[in-house]
Amino acid sequence: MAHLDITALRMFYKKQNSLIRAVDGINIHVEKGESVGIVGESGCGKSSLALTIFRNLPANVGLFSGSIKLGGEELTQIERENFRKNYRWKKMAMIPQSSMNALDPIYPVGKQMVETYLEHEDAPEREAREKTLELLREVNLPDTVFGSYPFQLSGGQKQRAMIAMSLLLDPELLIADEPTTALDVVVQAKILKLLKKQKESRGMTSLFISHDMGVVSSVAQRIAVMYGGQIVEIADAKSVFSDPLHPYTQKLIGCIPRLGKKGSGELQFIPGSPPALNEELKNCRFWPRCPFAMEICKQKPPALVEAKSGHFVACFLHSMESLPAEGDTS
Ligand SMILES: Nc1ncnc2c1ncn2[C@@H]1O[C@H](COP(=O)(O)OP(=O)(O)OP(=O)(O)O)[C@@H](O)[C@H]1O
Numbered sequence: 250m251a252h253l254d255i256t257a258l259r260m261f262y263k264k265q266n267s268l269i270r271a272v273d274g275i276n277i278h279v280e281k282g283e284s285v286g287i288v289g290e291s292g293c294g295k296s297s298l299a300l301t302i303f304r305n306l307p308a309n310v311g312l313f314s315g316s317i318k319l320g321g322e323e324l325t326q327i328e329r330e331n332f333r334k335n336y337r338w339k340k341m342a343m344i345p346q347s348s349m350n351a352l353d354p355i356y357p358v359g360k361q362m363v364e365t366y367l368e369h370e371d372a373p374e375r376e377a378r379e380k381t382l383e384l385l386r387e388v389n390l391p392d393t394v395f396g397s398y399p400f401q402l403s404g405g406q407k408q409r410a411m412i413a414m415s416l417l418l419d420p421e422l423l424i425a426d427e428p429t430t431a432l433d434v435v436v437q438a439k440i441l442k443l444l445k446k447q448k449e450s451r452g453m454t455s456l457f458i459s460h461d462m463g464v465v466s467s468v469a470q471r472i473a474v475m476y477g478g479q480i481v482e483i484a485d486a487k488s489v490f491s492d493p494l495h496p497y498t499q500k501l502i503g504c505i506p507r508l509g510k511k512g513s514g515e516l517q518f519i520p521g522s523p524p525a526l527n528e529e530l531k532n533c534r535f536w537p538r539c540p541f542a543m544e545i546c547k548q549k550p551p552a553l554v555e556a557k558s559g560h561f562v563a564c565f566l567h568s569m570e571s572l573p574a575e576g577d578t579s
């Protein structure tokens with residue numbers, strides 16, 4: 250059994266009279282200490298998946314079903330208050346998207362961290378202060394940050410403070426949602442290095458979300474590609490890059506600019522737009538944009554199948570279903 254086992258996970262938002270199928274039947278199994286990157290275009294459901302696992306959802310959830318197991322324990326059945334006190338931040342932590350703005354502007358950073366620690370641990374304040382200072386140092390922030398307000402810090406410093414906050418209660422699982430997006434490339438590289446070091450030294454299981462394949466490949470052992478609320482390909486990072494099977498993944502890789510490379514290094518544009526998520530899945534969601542679309546692609550959705558050892562893809566190009574039946578000469 251994997252450390253994080255997500256099976257048939259669905260989370261739909263309610264919007265006016267329709268349902269937005271942001272997480273639409275996700276299965277992911279992550280081993281202890283493994284890091285899985287989740288990539289996909291804007292709006293494909295990456296943050297919704299993260300918030301569903303972290304159970305930090307807005308009021309307009311229209312459907313939530315499926316299973317999320319951490320260390321064999323079913324998390325979806327845990328009562329709300331118990332989850333808040335003993336699981337969220339303690340067993341799993343999250344660096345939310347736009348987390349630089351997630352710090353409360355009216356409290357110094359250290360005070361926010363001390364209070365978070367004391368909310369979850371029955372410990373003296375001195376211990377909370379020591380732990381906070383220790384973590385701020387671990388993410389290479391000076392002790393003065395303890396008494397600083399968020400507006401007194403740079404973007405990179407705020408992101409480091411959020412990383413320290415996420416590590417405060419020694420979580421088993423870390424979910425990082427676009428942790429480097431708003432940072433310049435130099436700071437981005439430093440933050441990625443820091444996250445990788447922390448993940449490795451603590452043996453944390455992690456989900457690392459980004460719309461940028463290049464960023465994800467530097468920290469993740471496996472990569473899951475999301476499209477329209479679903480995973481369309483998952484494999485080890487090397488295979489996804491050297492042998493992408495799904496036409497959408499091939500396009501995403503074509504979008505990564507490569508320095509010093511001629512021809513194939515050109516940025517590719519993916520024509521068309523991502524699918525509307527307010528309809529039930531009755532076909533391959535990528536077919537209107539896919540150069541290889543076949544009749545079957547418009548008639549039913551492809552299942553995620555193991556096309557090569559450890560390499561899963563949801564595409565009829567790699568499924569027996571698209572082959573003509575024996576004796577069929579049409
Ligand atoms: N609170 C909400 N209510 C209704 N729909 C929502 C809500 N939050 C997100 N959505 C919709 O759910 C879908 C998935 O959004 P989500 O934010 O998870 O995508 P994302 O992959 O994280 O995108 P990005 O890369 O831009 O962060 C989108 O269609 C979005 O408009």
Ligand code: SF4
Binds near residue numbers: 539
């Ligand atoms: S199932 Fe069909 S439309 Fe979808 S990605 Fe594969 S070939 Fe393209």
Ligand SMILES: [Mg+2]
Binds near residue numbers: 296297346
């Ligand atoms: Mg997002």
